[in-house]
Amino acid sequence: MNASELSDREFARFQTMLYDIAGISLSDTKKPLVAGRLSKRLREYQLSNFGQYLALLAQKEYRHEVQTAIDLLTTNETYFFREPNHFSFLKKQLESQSRGSGSFRVWSAACSSGQEPYSIAMVMQDCLDGRNWEVLASDISTRVLDKARIGQYPIAQADNIARPYLTRYCLKGIGSQAGTFMVDKVLRDKVQFFHSNLNAKLPDVGLFDIIFLRNVMIYFDIDTKRQVVNRLQAALKPGGFLFIGHSESLQGINSELKMIVPAVFQKPKT
Numbered sequence: 656m657n658a659s660e661l662s663d664r665e666f667a668r669f670q671t672m673l674y675d676i677a678g679i680s681l682s683d684t685k686k687p688l689v690a691g692r693l694s695k696r697l698r699e700y701q702l703s704n705f706g707q708y709l710a711l712l713a714q715k716e717y718r719h720e721v722q723t724a725i726d727l728l729t730t731n732e733t734y735f736f737r738e739p740n741h742f743s744f745l746k747k748q749l750e751s752q753s754r755g756s757g758s759f760r761v762w763s764a765a766c767s768s769g770q771e772p773y774s775i776a777m778v779m780q781d782c783l784d785g786r787n788w789e790v791l792a793s794d795i796s797t798r799v800l801d802k803a804r805i806g807q808y809p810i811a812q813a814d815n816i817a818r819p820y821l822t823r824y825c826l827k828g829i830g831s832q833a834g835t836f837m838v839d840k841v842l843r844d845k846v847q848f849f850h851s852n853l854n855a856k857l858p859d860v861g862l863f864d865i866i867f868l869r870n871v872m873i874y875f876d877i878d879t880k881r882q883v884v885n886r887l888q889a890a891l892k893p894g895g896f897l898f899i900g901h902s903e904s905l906q907g908i909n910s911e912l913k914m915i916v917p918a919v920f921q922k923p924k925t
């Protein structure tokens with residue numbers, strides 16, 4: 656075995672670490688992914704094997720490195736207006752609430768590099784022009800949150816954005832920024848990003864009309880999924896909606912949420 660090759664025992668320790676911290680269950684097929692993503696950290700610290708890196712992670716003075724490892728191991732694939740049926744449902748809800756009172760609040764609870772909350776913000780700005788609204792967005796990875804706050808993306812990612820939104824809310828890069836686009840500052844200023852671990856006590860961020868938690872629970876076991884759903888359910892206003900991924904379900908979870916359309920669940924109004 657090469658000095659920098661990841662052993663089964665070392666991989667099991669990374670599996671345990673990620674589950675204990677984030678509630679994410681890494682399958683055995685993810686061993687090459689772990690080795691590939693963390694090998695750069697061995698080079699950073701001039702370590703010869705993963706055992707030394709695990710020992711470093713256990714030291715208090717390297718607590719920041721644990722967050723770096725979590726950042727590298729959490730999957731962050733996303734794109735604008737993913738699962739269009741959700742955005743059609745969102746638009747209908749917003750149009751019915753355009754003249755309501757108070758601020759309409761949406762939480763993107765696993766926002767990755769920001770495409771989801773910015774997609775939400777485009778629809779909200781379009782539909783709630785006369786009403787206050789907020790989008791909060793969180794992720795366990797500080798690395799992707801830093802990217803999300805900038806709001807700049809490769810131009811190819813604009814393909815999923817409807818032309819009226821693209822024209823109104825996105826700026827095409829020129830010169831050194833050619834090949835990219837940036838979400839307009841008006842929307843960037845209205846989306847608040849913060850670090851949050853869904854597998855721990857949630858920060859006090861108030862109640863929401865809608866929470867997006869999509870394509871994340873596929874990495875949780877049933878017990879972790881139950882705990883996360885219960886935490887988010889408590890953060891929903893009566894009558895509020897939880898959006899999950901179309902490949903996910905709440906089967907086996909004893910919650911008060913009722914499915915309204917596929918992958919959209921509502922909290923009772925009273």
